[in-house]
Amino acid sequence: MSAYTYFFGCVIPNRYPGIEYAVRWVTGKQGFNMDVVDNREFSCCPVPGIFYSSDKDTWLLLAARNLVLAQEEKRQLLTVCNGCLASLLKATEYLQEPKNMGKVNRVLAQVGKKYTGIPVRSEGKRKVFEPVKVRHYIEVMAADVGLDAIQKAAKHPLKNLKVAVHYGCHYLRPTEHAQFDDPNDPVLLDKIVEACGATSVDYDDKLDCCGAGGGVRSHVVELANSLTQDKCTNIAAANADCIVTGCPFCLLQFDNAQKSFSKDGIPVMHVSQLQALAMGIDPISLGFDTHHVSAHSLLRKLRGS
Amino acid sequence: MAEVEKVFIGGLHEELIQDKVIDEKDLDPDFAHLIKKYAGKDVMTCLQCGNCTGVCPISLKIDYKTRNIIKCCQFGLKKYTLGTQWVCATCYRCYEHCPADLNPAEIMIALRHIAVREGIIPPFIKTAATNLVKYGQSVKPDPEIDKIRIELGLKPVHSHDPEFKTVIREIQLLVHATKYDKLIGIQEEVKV
Numbered sequence: 001m002s003a004y005t006y007f008f009g010c011v012i013p014n015r016y017p018g019i020e021y022a023v024r025w026v027t028g029k030q031g032f033n034m035d036v037v038d039n040r041e042f043s044c045c046p047v048p049g050i051f052y053s054s055d056k057d058t059w060l061l062l063a064a065r066n067l068v069l070a071q072e073e074k075r076q077l078l079t080v081c082n083g084c085l086a087s088l089l090k091a092t093e094y095l096q097e098p099k100n101m102g103k104v105n106r107v108l109a110q111v112g113k114k115y116t117g118i119p120v121r122s123e124g125k126r127k128v129f130e131p132v133k134v135r136h137y138i139e140v141m142a143a144d145v146g147l148d149a150i151q152k153a154a155k156h157p158l159k160n161l162k163v164a165v166h167y168g169c170h171y172l173r174p175t176e177h178a179q180f181d182d183p184n185d186p187v188l189l190d191k192i193v194e195a196c197g198a199t200s201v202d203y204d205d206k207l208d209c210c211g212a213g214g215g216v217r218s219h220v221v222e223l224a225n226s227l228t229q230d231k232c233t234n235i236a237a238a239n240a241d242c243i244v245t246g247c248p249f250c251l252l253q254f255d256n257a258q259k260s261f262s263k264d265g266i267p268v269m270h271v272s273q274l275q276a277l278a279m280g281i282d283p284i285s286l287g288f289d290t291h292h293v294s295a296h297s298l299l300r301k302l303r304g305s
Numbered sequence: 306m307a308e309v310e311k312v313f314i315g316g317l318h319e320e321l322i323q324d325k326v327i328d329e330k331d332l333d334p335d336f337a338h339l340i341k342k343y344a345g346k347d348v349m350t351c352l353q354c355g356n357c358t359g360v361c362p363i364s365l366k367i368d369y370k371t372r373n374i375i376k377c378c379q380f381g382l383k384k385y386t387l388g389t390q391w392v393c394a395t396c397y398r399c400y401e402h403c404p405a406d407l408n409p410a411e412i413m414i415a416l417r418h419i420a421v422r423e424g425i426i427p428p429f430i431k432t433a434a435t436n437l438v439k440y441g442q443s444v445k446p447d448p449e450i451d452k453i454r455i456e457l458g459l460k461p462v463h464s465h466d467p468e469f470k471t472v473i474r475e476i477q478l479l480v481h482a483t484k485y486d487k488l489i490g491i492q493e494e495v496k497v
Binding site (some may be wrong): 010011014015017018020021024040042043044046047048050051052053054055056057058061062065107108110111116127135158165169170173174175183196209211212213214215216218219220222223224226227285287290 | 306308309313343362363365366367391392393394395396397398400401405417418420421426427429430434435437441442443444445446447450453454457460462463466468469472475476478479480482483485487489
């Protein structure tokens with residue numbers, strides 16, 4: 001298996017530390033014992049809805065700074081958020097253009113950094129570089145760890161649990177980025193959920209947007225919540241016990257928006273939290289008390305099964 | 306949602322959908338060029354097929370028509386478009402369904418670039434940018450969450466590390482190099 005560096009972004013460490021714990025637990029010694037290290041010099045990815053939307057030059061510089069850190073360690077970036085994935089992946093593409101790379105490196109030189117990509121081999125005197133690989137947690141789990149290993153590790157299969165999965169827009173689109181999964185009929189998250197012993201229920205408009213992205217949540221929260229309400233209505237109609245997503249920002253939106261239109265709400269968790277539950281973690285470590293929609297009823301149901 | 310419509314797509318809705326006669330003075334002939342500079346795409350290639358509006362999740366909720374906005378861009382009706390682009394969720398559905406390979410989501414992003422340069426900067430941009438130069442994160446660290454992190458056995462958020470000051474300084478240098486601090490009006494003083 002490859003070597004990775006965690007890239008948690010902003011939302012997970014500062015709002016949902018339980019996800020960080022779950023990811024570390026699942027990838028760590030108690031879980032799949034993967035070669036993942038921390039880097040405490042990462043900044044925000046930077047978030048596409050703010051920086052990519054207001055000044056692409058600044059966005060590319062800040063993203064390149066993060067990529068240089070991964071390049072120095074010769075490791076793949078393990079992102080746990082759709083936004084981080086989209087931003088950093090797009091940055092590696094931009095940096096493939098020699099013109100952009102030169103422009104970025106001229107400024108990065110001020111802070112003693114240079115983006116080249118990771119050297120893979122040399123042809124004579126010339127070195128061949130490959131862009132830094134940016135991966136999504138779901139992709140790494142399905143492709144590198146493997147669904148069989150996930151199923152084997154799920155010692156406490158979550159039988160009777162009906163899960164509504166939400167992929168999130170930037171996992172799927174632009175389609176040239178999402179080559180690890182079928183953007184029009186994605187399966188990886190469903191397969192991970194099934195490997196954990198739970199049932200992934202089908203619901204209407206499964207691939208719809210949660211409403212939060214692109215700054216809509218920060219700008220016009222009523223509009224974002226109204227899109228979430230549509231999704232939650234469909235999810236409730238499918239009798240799902242919880243929503244599982246691979247993106248902490250979608251999670252934040254589902255978690256916060258539900259109180260604006262319903263009293264109880266459907267609990268939301270990150271796919272790593274679901275995996276950790278199936279692998280027998282003590283739920284107290286998953287930080288569900290930082291979630292707005294209480295997960296108590298869900299945990300009670302799991303204990304009963 | 307009527308309120309949202311009024312505030313965010315007011316001009317577009319009131320002036321264009323009600324078939325009002327448009328004054329020639331309102332047309333900016335260079336608008337398409339300006340968009341091309343930021344998006345790398347020419348809005349004149351739009352076929353006005355309407356696929357983008359059809360698949361837009363926002364258009365289900367408010368009278369937001371991507372096709373109309375692109376039409377305004379073709380005409381050079383800058384004044385009606387500025388402000389509308391911030392309700393785009395950048396879900397890229399329009400991009401996937403665009404037969405002209407125009408990428409309307411990127412056009413919206415280009416319009417945001419133009420609006421920011423005209424001084425139309427929504428407050429959340431300012432907040433996030435300020436958080437970035439202050440903490441290195443777009444989301445402000447929360448002391449309550451830090452307590453929970455310690456209870457869980459995680460280290461406090463890395464923006465509290467003493468060594469992180471070097472990172473903040475690097476970020477400030479980069480943000481200053483592109484003049485982004487001036488553009489957005491970041492409140493935190495950038496010492497370079």
